[in-house]
Amino acid sequence: AQSVTQLDSQVPVFEEAPVELRCNYSSSVSVYLFWYVQYPNQGLQLLLKYLSGSTLVKGINGFEAEFNKSQTSFHLRKPSVHISDTAEYFCAVSDRSNQGGKLIFGQGTELSVKP
Amino acid sequence: DAMVIQNPRYQVTQFGKPVTLSCSQTLNHNVMYWYQQKSSQAPKLLFHYYDKDFNNEADTPDNFQSRRPNTSFCFLDIRSPGLGDAAMYLCATSRDWGYQETQYFGPGTRLLVL
Numbered sequence: 001a002q003s004v005t006q007l008d009s010q011v012p013v014f015e016e017a018p019v020e021l022r023c024n025y026s027s028s029v030s031v032y033l034f035w036y037v038q039y040p041n042q043g044l045q046l047l048l049k050y051l052s053g054s055t056l057v058k059g060i061n062g063f064e065a066e067f068n069k070s071q072t073s074f075h076l077r078k079p080s081v082h083i084s085d086t087a088e089y090f091c092a093v094s095d096r097s098n099q100g101g102k103l104i105f106g107q108g109t110e111l112s113v114k115p
Numbered sequence: 116d117a118m119v120i121q122n123p124r125y126q127v128t129q130f131g132k133p134v135t136l137s138c139s140q141t142l143n144h145n146v147m148y149w150y151q152q153k154s155s156q157a158p159k160l161l162f163h164y165y166d167k168d169f170n171n172e173a174d175t176p177d178n179f180q181s182r183r184p185n186t187s188f189c190f191l192d193i194r195s196p197g198l199g200d201a202a203m204y205l206c207a208t209s210r211d212w213g214y215q216e217t218q219y220f221g222p223g224t225r226l227l228v229l
Contacts, residue, residue, distance in 0.1 A: 032214050041222075041225070043220035043221050046217055090157065105157035
């Protein structure tokens with residue numbers, strides 16, 4: 001069965017500092033990976049996704065993530081964060097062994113950007 | 116703009132009193148999903164519709180039902196809400212059912228059970 005582990009429940013960081021949000025997954029087959037962001041009292045918005053091809057994926061708002069098959073990781077990075085990046089970030093996975101399009105989400109990482 | 120709309124944004128109900136949450140979409144997507152998200156937890160899929168075909172997750176309580184009268188609308192009915200059903204309910208859509216499909220989420224309805 002698939003699972004997703006987000007290693008940090010909370011990440012505090014100062015404005016303009018770099019940040020990395022960690023995500024590891026387990027699956028016995030090829031995976032498709034997603035990062036979603038959830039601002040306070042809002043739904044989830046897709047940041048980026050990896051389906052195939054280049055392992056470095058660029059998303060919206062200056063975020064990028066790197067798929068590492070050998071380490072089964074898909075960490076999210078941003079070189080310089082803003083106050084407006086304060087939100088909850090969810091890593092999610094789907095794969096061919098699953099019931100088609102079912103997404104399995106990690107527990108989320110709360111990013112708090114301080115001035 | 117094409118979007119996923121959920122009404123109301125906040126819903127208060129009483130213990131045991133039936134409640135209905137609504138979702139509509141202008142994306143003309145085939146698939147609609149309902150997720151439950153409790154505080155500080157990951158969204159958990161309750162069920163989804165592929166067109167008119169209903170697909171229930173194995174661990175979704177019988178207390179939760181859904182209706183999709185047409186492509187645009189989908190409803191979540193909670194027949195007898197308990198205190199443990201207080202959560203954010205997220206509706207999502209995708210163009211098709213498949214492992215590479217992107218899901219588009221609405222803003223959610225926060226349910227409070229008194």
